Every structure is written in C-alpha cells, then in structure tokens.
Amino acid sequence: MGIAERKSRERAEREYRIVAAARVIAEREGWDAVTIRRLAEEIEYSQPVLYSHFENRDAIVAAVAVEGFQEITAALREAASGSSGPRNALENVAMAYLAFALSRPALYAAMFILPTDLRFAEAGTRPELRAAFEALAAVVTPFCVDVAVVTETFWAALHGLAELERSGRIRPSMRGERITLVVRAIVLSGSSSPARGSHHSVE
Amino acid sequence: MGIAERKSRERAEREYRIVAAARVIAEREGWDAVTIRRLAEEIEYSQPVLYSHFENRDAIVAAVAVEGFQEITAALREAASGSSGPRNALENVAMAYLAFALSRPALYAAMFILPTDLRFAEAGTRPELRAAFEALAAVVTPFCVDVAVVTETFWAALHGLAELERSGRIRPSMRGERITLVVRAIVLSGSSSPARGSHHSVE
C-alpha cells in the first residue's frame, strides 16, 4: 500500500520545510524571530502540528544545527582537498572554518551557542558532529602525535576566533594574521614530540 | 542638603541589589530564571522600578557582564603576579582564565554569550573590557612583537577552550594538555620574529 508511504513522505517533507523556514528566518532576522507561531504560519499549518514533529523549540534549533554540522564538514573537506600540502591544508581549513562561521552566523549559533542537548566528547555523539571533528583532525594529523588533543585545541582556537570576531571583540582586519599564528603553532607543535619523522617540515 | 544625597545613595544601593540578585539567580538557576518579575520580588519593589534603573533586561545582563570583566581582570593579574617567570605567568593566566570561566558559567555567559551591546575593539569600548584585554596582553608581551594580534589570538584560544569544554564538546580531562599546547605555541611564536632578543627562552 503506497498510501502510507505517501503520507510518511509528505510528513518528512513538511518537517523539512519547518527546519528550512527556521533557518531562513533565523539568518534573516535572528533566532528570536523564530517562533512557533511564525513557523506555523510559514508552513501553513497550526502551531500544534509542529509539536508532532519536534518535542519543543530547542529541538528545531538542534535540527538546524545538525544541518550545519553536515555542511561545515563538507566545507572543511573541500578546503582541505584543494591544497598544495599539509601546511597549506591547515591554512585553507582554518580560513574555511572562519568563513563558514561568519557568513552564516545564525546557523553557527545553532551549532555552538544556542542551548541544545547535542553533546560531543561522549558516547551517543551524533555522527554529524563526529564527522566535523574528523574533518578537522584530518588536516592536523600530519603535525602531531596526540591527534585528539591537538584537534580539540585547534577547534577551540577557531571557535574562539570566530566568536570573538562575530561579537566585535577582536579586529576583523587582522583575521589573516591570527590564522597564520594558529597555523604556525600547530606546525611547530610536532617539533618537540619524542618520536617523530620529518613530516612537520613539509612545504 | 543631605537628603538628595541619601536618596541617590539609596538608589545606587537598590541598583546594586538588582544586579547582585540577577547574578545570584543566574548562577543558581540559569539566565532564563532571571525575569523582571523575579528580580522585582527579590528587591521588594514592583516591576516598573527596574525600568527606572535599566532600559531593559539586556542592560541588566550587561551590568553583570561589566562586573565579570572587573573580576576576571583581577583574577588574571593575580595569577600573573605569583609566577616564577614569563612562561609560567602565561601558564598560570591561562589556567586562571579557564578556572574563572568554568566556575562561574553564568557570569561568563553574560560576558561573552548573551546578547549585549558591549563592544571591544572599537572606540567607546568600556574601560573594564580594555583592562581585561590588557591583563592578557601583559603576559603575552615578552614573547612577541605584535602584541595586539597575539593577545587577540591567545584570548580567542582561551575563549574557545572554555566554551567548548563548558558545552561538553571537548574532554574536560585533557584541559591541562590543551593549555600546555597553547602556552608552548605562544612561547615559540616569538622564535621567528625578525628582530628579537633571547627572552623567549626564559624558563
């Protein structure tokens, strides 16, 4: 019976429209403007319908965040793939990260600022989050022994740079210099590891 | 006439009680619990009185944030002062920053997460914010030529570490290792500056 299938397909499509509408409104007018009533109006259904898709408003934000993690993963991989060497990959990924965060502030906010119960360094972490972490780890790996710790620190630096720049607390004009600093720090970070090859002097 | 003085003193004291109550409630139950009605009840006045002190709720958050900047400045200076050398100062300050952020999450949120119109790298920046920046710059100075850029990057790294750890996205157990990484990066950052002394090799 294709009827049930059609229904579930329509339902999935409606859910997608909710998330898409949330994202568009958030990016245009900020997350405060994303209200249940507004979304209901947007998809031309009554408010309670939204609660048959999402437990509450935060769950809608979380759905947008998951989209964001998928997209940043793709953006970081793309940035890494078109690079001339490990160091250049690091640079490109860092620039891509900041470009992503600052060109889609609402999306980035859903991923990192707004309250959702998406966790990370735990069991039960959503695969989308792990994938983003792995995309960062990939370009860090050539330069260090303890990949996990260095990746965490790299991520934190990028997140801090994005956040402080977005909130107007550091000078946008100096973004390039700061990235250079972070990249060089990671390149040099391998230089005092006890067991190492010569990979950190590539390029 | 001391009457007007007494009145303005009482007024100032009432304003202080508002900010203090906001801070206590925020730290105990989160910022969502800090409502105008709740604060009014706390200081035993009606809601409109609060609007004779602050333009809106965000202004109350901002007032808490300013307190936070004063306190973090003191904490960072204190951490730096009890150090055995430039490198140790860097370490101590980094640890103190994270300890501050993670032990008073609501206060830190007011300073960096919640929407306020406190700006930074601009004219009209509040002196409290500049002072905090200077406290970071002080320990960074021995290791670099362009102090401003390195301080911005240092700050961003610390902020990212604090934020990702607070939101459960990086492993709390590895905090020490990450700090070590950041500190070493800054120490080494001076090593390729064109004009330099030997200060970066100080223990």
Added chain:
DNA sequence: CTTGACAATCTAGCAACGATAGATTAGTAA
C-alpha cells in the same frame, strides 16, 4: 497647618511567547 506641585511608586494591563487540552474534521475499514 494646609495646600499644591512634583517625584516616586504601584496596580493593571498589553501583546507575544511556548506549550497543551479537547473539539473537530478527514480518512479508512467493516
């Protein structure tokens, strides 16, 4: 001591929010 004016404060209420209970409609199976 009374009166008038001004400032301080309160009561009452608005519009908008997230969320839900219960009525109503639509769709399916007997």
Added chain:
DNA sequence: TTACTAATCTATCGTTGCTAGATTGTCAAG
C-alpha cells in the same frame, strides 16, 4: 452507510518583557 482512528484545528493556559495611567509619598510655599 457506519464506526473507528488518526490528523488537524480552535481555544486557552501560564509566563514573559514592557508600559500607561492611577496612586501614593514628599516637601516647599502660603
């Protein structure tokens, strides 16, 4: 056609930030 179930809506609750307008308190002038 009828009975049942699922989908959807209307209407409402309690709470929020914020404000208009009434009310109280304070103090100087007469």
